Amino acid sequence: xxxxxxxxxxxxxxxxxxxxxxxxxxxxxxxxxxxxxxxxxxxxxxxxxxxxxxxxxxxxxxxxxxxxxxxxxxxxxxxxxxxxxxxxxxxxxxxxxxxxxxxxxxxxxxxx
Amino acid sequence: xxxxxxxxxxxxxxxxxxxxxxxxxxxxxxxxxxxxxxxxxxxxxxxxxxxxxxxxxxxxxxxxxxxxxxxxxxxxxxxxxxxxxxxxxxxxxxxxxxxxxxxxxxxxxxxxx
Numbered sequence: 263x264x265x266x267x268x269x270x271x272x273x274x275x276x277x278x279x280x281x282x283x284x285x286x287x288x289x290x291x292x293x294x295x296x297x298x299x300x301x302x303x304x305x306x307x308x309x310x311x312x313x314x315x316x317x318x319x320x321x322x323x324x325x326x327x328x329x330x331x332x333x334x335x336x337x338x339x340x341x342x343x344x345x346x347x348x349x350x351x352x353x354x355x356x357x358x359x360x361x362x363x364x365x366x367x368x369x370x371x372x373x374x
Numbered sequence: 375x376x377x378x379x380x381x382x383x384x385x386x387x388x389x390x391x392x393x394x395x396x397x398x399x400x401x402x403x404x405x406x407x408x409x410x411x412x413x414x415x416x417x418x419x420x421x422x423x424x425x426x427x428x429x430x431x432x433x434x435x436x437x438x439x440x441x442x443x444x445x446x447x448x449x450x451x452x453x454x455x456x457x458x459x460x461x462x463x464x465x466x467x468x469x470x471x472x473x474x475x476x477x478x479x480x481x482x483x484x485x486x487x
């Protein structure tokens with residue numbers, strides 16, 4: 263089945279700096295790559311997604327890039343703010359798998 | 375605003391009890407999913423459903439069953455709860471095939487004692 267690796271597991275950045283979280287996947291047939299943000303005590307919330315026919319997508323301070331050849335994709339957050347502190351999960355679907363396969367998560371800490 | 379609602383935020387059950395976790399979505403999505411979330415393991419798929427009365431096993435179905443009698447409602451059943459089923463359970467619904475654009479509920483923290 264699909265295997266998704268996410269790094270780093272914890273990321274601490276100064277407020278205002280950029281943060282980058284990376285994921286690799288194993289199934290070359292996968293074609294949908296979302297990112298979820300989970301705040302304490304809440305369910306995951308979809309923040310951005312990308313499909314395999316696109317290399318990059320931006321939404322204000324967040325962006326996702328996809329390299330299908332290398333089978334990896336990344337979340338970029340610029341000008342980080344305290345409210346960006348959360349756990350971020352990447353996910354993959356569209357190959358032979360059913361439903362989303364998730365990475366193990368990155369705890370992003372924004373230092374004031 | 376789209377909404378996936380799980381019936382309980384916190385539950386404490388005894389070993390051997392039959393446990394029902396309920397999930398309702400108001401988006402008319404055909405696809406619904408149950409995941410469990412454990413520290414260091416991320417989210418793992420237990421069961422999913424693409425239509426009323428239809429169910430498919432996910433990656434970790436052992437010890438669980440599901441029911442989908444109506445489009446908006448998807449129930450997760452622990453036939454005989456065990457301590458290793460203590461976890462956060464998350465329900466999701468999706469308009470897209472295979473979980474694309476999935477919306478999650480707030481989660482149910484289940485403790486089995």
